[in-house]
Amino acid sequence: MDRPFVLLATRAEDLPADxxxxxFLRFTGLPPERLRRIRLERDPMPEIDLDEVAGILVGGSPFNASDPWEKKSAVQRRVEAEMAELVDRVVARDAPFLGACYGVGTLGTHLGAPIDGTYAEPISVVDVTLTEAGRVDPLLGRLPDRFPAFVGHKEAISRLPATATLLASSPTCPVQMFRVGRNVYATQFHPELDLAGIVTRIHAYASYGYFAPDELDLTLAAVRRTPVTATGGILRAFVERYAD
Incomplete structure (x- = not known):
């Protein structure tokens, strides 16, 4: 039987989580039986045998790696410890891994990269440009050199270590996508989102400080400024490359 992929999720609200x-099912093309979802905000991470899964995907999260330790909830602290142990094993094995947005925090922490608010981006659509390495990367070969993507984050990597390869950048956030080794990836933008999905999150997280209370309409307008159609291809390429 084909090995499943795993989606590690941390959203406590059922609507945006579901x-x-x-x-992820839609853009990867996987059936539910081949994409195992683990809700880390609810349950401890089970043992993940890297030989038994085809690849690991990480969704976005309301958690911020750069938050002061004393402000992190017990759940966030547990999740960060579990993710750190897993990412250590993933990088050591160069196992297939793709983290969307929260993946930058988890993989960046492993690298010792500075993660702070220098390049935070409001919820919006930005133009992302591939680097020379990005243009020849197996996950990005079908994308144009420049494409719009959904973003919205309070922290980002402010300087990428030399141990990682920069794949994509934008004027407002220099590290939009990078790779470690051959098979470990993270994106700052959200390849798993479409317009309806980001509108759901805007309403679900309206009180989380991503925008001011009177900026709801402006934020909704910002994500509608231009169609976002290419980024989901990254997830499909990931599955096509690593599926049994």
Whole structure:
């Protein structure tokens, strides 16, 4: 039997959590039985045998790696410890891994990269440009050199270590996608989102400080400024490359 992929999720709200899973299914092309969802905000991470899974996907998260330790909840602290142990094993094995947005925090922490608010981006659509390495990367070969993508994050990597390869950048956030080794990836933008999905998140996280209370309409307008159609291809390429 073909090995499943795993989606590690941390959203406590059922509507955006379920919609996130549905979007990963849609853009990867996987049936539910081949994409195992683990909700880390609810349950401890089970043992993940890297030989028994085809690849690991990480969804976005309301958690911020750069938050002061004393402000992190017990759940966030547990999740960060579990993710750190897993990422250590993933990088050591160069196992297939793709983290969307929260993946930058988890993989960046492993690298010792500075993660702070220098290049935070409001919820919006930005133009992302591939680097020379990005243009020849197996996950990005079908994308144009420049493409719009959904973003919205309070922290980012401010300087990428030399041990990682920069694949994509934008004027407002220099590290939009990078790779470690051959098979470990992270994106700052959200390849799993479509317009309906990000509108759901805007309403679900309206009180989380991503925008001011009177900026709801402006934020909704910002994600509608231009169609986002190419980024989901990254997830499909990931599955096509690593599926049994």
């Amino acid at each position: 919609e996130e899973y549905a979007l």
